[in-house]
Structures are given as C-alpha cells and as structure tokens.
Amino acid sequence: MPTKTTVPEDHRDDARPQFVLEALREHRHFVMCAHEKPDGDVLGSGFALGLALKAMGKTVHYFLDDEVPRNLRFLPDADKTQRTFEGIDPSALYVFMDMSDRARADDALAAVPRAQIINIDHHLGNKRFGRWNYVLEAEAATGILVLNLIGGLRQTVTEDIATCLLTAIISDTGCFLYSNATPSTLRVAATLQDLGADKDVITEQLYQTRSxxxxxxxxxxxxxxxxxxxxxxxxxxxxxxxxxxxxxxxxxxxxxxxxxxxxxxxxxxxxxxxxxxxxxxxxxxxxxxxxxxxxxxxxxxxxxxxxxxxxxxxxxxxxxxxxxxxxxxxxxxxxxx
Ligand SMILES: [Mn+2]
CATH class of the missing domain: 3.10.310.30 (Diaminopimelate Epimerase; Chain A, domain 1)
Incomplete structure (x- = not known):
C-alpha cells in the first residue's frame, strides 16, 4: 500500500493518479457523472470505474439526466442510470468524466461543490475544476485513464470492465481510424480483448447499426x-x-x-x-x-x-x-x- 499523503485542497499535479487513487480508496460513496450527449467514452468509463468500485464494496450511483443512447445499451450497468439524486449519500464524491469544463455536465450537477468533485479527462484545455484532477491530454480516451486507476486500485479487470473500456477506446478513436489511435492505444485495446471484451459486439453496435x-x-x-x-x-x-x-x-x-x-x-x-x-x-x-x-x-x-x-x-x-x-x-x- 502506498503511504498516505494529505490531499492539498487545490493540487494541480494532475498527470499522476495518486491523489485520485487515495480519494477513491478512502471514500465510500461515488456518483459517476457524464457530459451532455453521452458517448461510448464517458459511459464506458463511468460503468467500468463503477463496477471496480462496487467490487471494492463501495456504493456507486450513475447519474445521467438523459437516456442511454440505443447503441450503448449493451454496456454492463447501462440499465442502472438514474435521473434523480435519490439514494445518493450527502458525502458522496462525484466523478466527472471526459469533460474539459464542468459546464458540459448535466445542469442538474451544477450545484455539486468542487470539494466533492473528481475530474478525470483527456481533453486539451481541461479546466482542472475538481478538487482532485487526473488529466492526460495525450491519451485517446478517458477509458485509458480509468484503466490506469483500476490498476492502481489493484482491482481485477473483469470481462464486463474490459468491454466498457474497449467501448470507450473504440468510440473515441472512431474504431481506430483517427490519429489518436497510437501503437500504445492499440496495445491497450488488444489487452482488453484478451481480458474478454467482445470487440465484435462493440463495433457492430457502434459502427454497423444506424437508425x-x-x-x-x-x-x-x-x-x-x-x-x-x-x-x-x-x-x-x-x-x-x-x-x-x-x-x-x-x-x-x-x-x-x-x-x-x-x-x-x-x-x-x-x-x-x-x-x-x-x-x-x-x-x-x-x-x-x-x-x-x-x-x-x-x-x-x-x-x-x-x-x-x-x-x-x-x-x-x-x-x-x-x-x-x-x-x-x-x-x-x-x-x-
Ligand atoms: Mn473522450
């Protein structure tokens, strides 16, 4: 176990996940939060981290003031999102994923105080709006940061988690078409497939099914x-x-x-x-x-x-x-x- 350090109220050292990992270990209640028009990266990242935290005995809620898009309803836990704050503990930490600015989150989340926000993101120009921030601008998807966190928490990447994270990567790389799909991105994707992520279901849902x-x-x-x-x-x-x-x-x-x-x-x-x-x-x-x-x-x-x-x-x-x-x-x- 790493030694415990005190989390500064406004730390800016956000390229390393250590403070976020401490917050995830030490708190009991979490809410996964998505941006407007949720996509495979934000939802896959949220469900993956949620599944890992639940395996650690934590309470997890998925706040989404929206429907899960049709093509992402295959994701594990996609049926567990909620549009209200019912059942959420007042001490819960809110994990804002995949957004450079908290204004991109659902309006209903505007009242969440900074002291209860973890910000995990890969966008350029992220505003570091959380009390805890973990931002890697060079990564192709927030899902890759979540994979780092799950590793840091020493949690098993189950088949369900692997599916969520591969969805995040496939979604944000345009099925590996965009230039952000680097050799390292492809290696992570291959590892997730080895761990049981079903690439065929993901690509069929995301790229071969249109309304x-x-x-x-x-x-x-x-x-x-x-x-x-x-x-x-x-x-x-x-x-x-x-x-x-x-x-x-x-x-x-x-x-x-x-x-x-x-x-x-x-x-x-x-x-x-x-x-x-x-x-x-x-x-x-x-x-x-x-x-x-x-x-x-x-x-x-x-x-x-x-x-x-x-x-x-x-x-x-x-x-x-x-x-x-x-x-x-x-x-x-x-x-x-
Ligand atoms: Mn993203």
Whole structure:
C-alpha cells in the first residue's frame, strides 16, 4: 500500500493518479457523472470505474439526466442510470468524466461543490475544476485513464470492465481510424480483448447499426452539402428535417464524418438546428487545421481534429461566423507554414 499523503485542497499535479487513487480508496460513496450527449467514452468509463468500485464494496450511483443512447445499451450497468439524486449519500464524491469544463455536465450537477468533485479527462484545455484532477491530454480516451486507476486500485479487470473500456477506446478513436489511435492505444485495446471484451459486439453496435431516420438524414445532408474552394465542406440539418424523420441528435452521430470524407475537404462543418433556434456546430479536420481553435473563437472547444460550439441563429449568421472562424484558423495554419 502506498503511504498516505494529505490531499492539498487545490493540487494541480494532475498527470499522476495518486491523489485520485487515495480519494477513491478512502471514500465510500461515488456518483459517476457524464457530459451532455453521452458517448461510448464517458459511459464506458463511468460503468467500468463503477463496477471496480462496487467490487471494492463501495456504493456507486450513475447519474445521467438523459437516456442511454440505443447503441450503448449493451454496456454492463447501462440499465442502472438514474435521473434523480435519490439514494445518493450527502458525502458522496462525484466523478466527472471526459469533460474539459464542468459546464458540459448535466445542469442538474451544477450545484455539486468542487470539494466533492473528481475530474478525470483527456481533453486539451481541461479546466482542472475538481478538487482532485487526473488529466492526460495525450491519451485517446478517458477509458485509458480509468484503466490506469483500476490498476492502481489493484482491482481485477473483469470481462464486463474490459468491454466498457474497449467501448470507450473504440468510440473515441472512431474504431481506430483517427490519429489518436497510437501503437500504445492499440496495445491497450488488444489487452482488453484478451481480458474478454467482445470487440465484435462493440463495433457492430457502434459502427454497423444506424437508425432509419439517421440514414435518411445522412442522405439529405450528403445531397445538400457545399464544398468551398478553400476546402470547407458544410451542411445543415433543420429542426423541420429532424422532425419529419422523427430523428434526434443521437441519429446524427457520424454525419459530419461523412462530410469530412469528401475529397478536397480540409474542414467539415455540420450545423444542427436546436428547438430554440440556435445551432449546434460540429467541426472535423482532416489534420492540418486546428478546429479546436476555431471552435474556441466561437465559444466552444474540443480537440485539434474534432470540436464543437453553439451558435445563435439565424442560419445565415451562424454560417458566416463559422466560415470566418474556420478561415482564420486556416490562415493561422498557413502562417505557421
Ligand atoms: Mn473522450
């Protein structure tokens, strides 16, 4: 057992997991928390850590003010999420996963005091909003940090845990397609498969199963997209279109990826109208242009190759602001040579 050290109230040494490990060992009650529009990384990470903590005799709740997306309902413990704070001990620690900023968490979590927050994340520019922070920006998925923690806790990676963590990795690497899938990421994935994670079930659910409305909307987006001379490929999805197919934002996963695949596209942009008339912008880069900076200029954030922001309407203004921000980043990239 490592020797006990006192956790400083505001420690910033967050690349090492030791303080988070102490908090996980010493506390009894935990709540796993997800960001809005939960994905395979945040849910897989939460269920994996939850399963390990329960094996240590701890109490674990999964707070999710949302439904588990259809394609992630195969995950162990996916049926145990709750939308209320019922049964949660007042002393519980809240584990915020996979978010650079606590504002990305469900609004219902806004009242959780910093003193009760553990922040585990791999996004660039993480705000270190927890009392305990464990942030590794170079890792492909939060799930890899969770695997480190489970190892640090000397807990067994069961088949269920391995499935959750491989889901996290497969989700955040686009099935190993993106450049964040390094040799080390692939080795971790192979180890998880050795430990019993069912790769075929995961890839079938995440990449080979699309909703009827999602496919219909993809068709419409591909029919309507614009490719500018400077390589910006964009399209929009209106509320009317979403409603006509009975589609939700969940059905739009990967649509922006289809735009990015267009030849000569440097940056892909998809604007999805929200019920309040604002637009949710998703940006994807082919690898030269830093779309995180473009998203930041628009009040959002993300990663170098994948980022997003929320833009006020009307559509023409939102498109204008998007094009300006992306072009500024293209200019900055050219200036860097
Ligand atoms: Mn992630």
């Amino acid at each position: 009827f409305s999602g496919q219909k909307i993809l068709g419409r987006v591909l029919d309507d997209f614009v490719l500018t001379d400077d390589g910006i490929c964009y399209s929009t999805v209106s509320q009317k279109l979403l409603e006509s197919f009975g589609a939700s934002h969940e059905d739009l996963e990967d649509v922006v990826g289809a735009l990015r695949a267009v030849d000569h596209c440097e940056v892909a942009a998809l604007l999805k109208e929200s019920p309040d008339g604002s637009y949710r912008l998703s940006l994807r880069s082919r690898g030269r242009v830093n779309v995180m900076e473009a998203a930041r200029a628009l009040g959002g954030g993300g990663h170098f190759r994948a980022a997003g922001a929320t833009l006020a309407g009307p559509l023409a203004d939102a498109l204008d602001r998007m094009l300006t921000a992306v072009r500024a980043e293209m200019e900055a990239e050219r200036a860097r040579g």
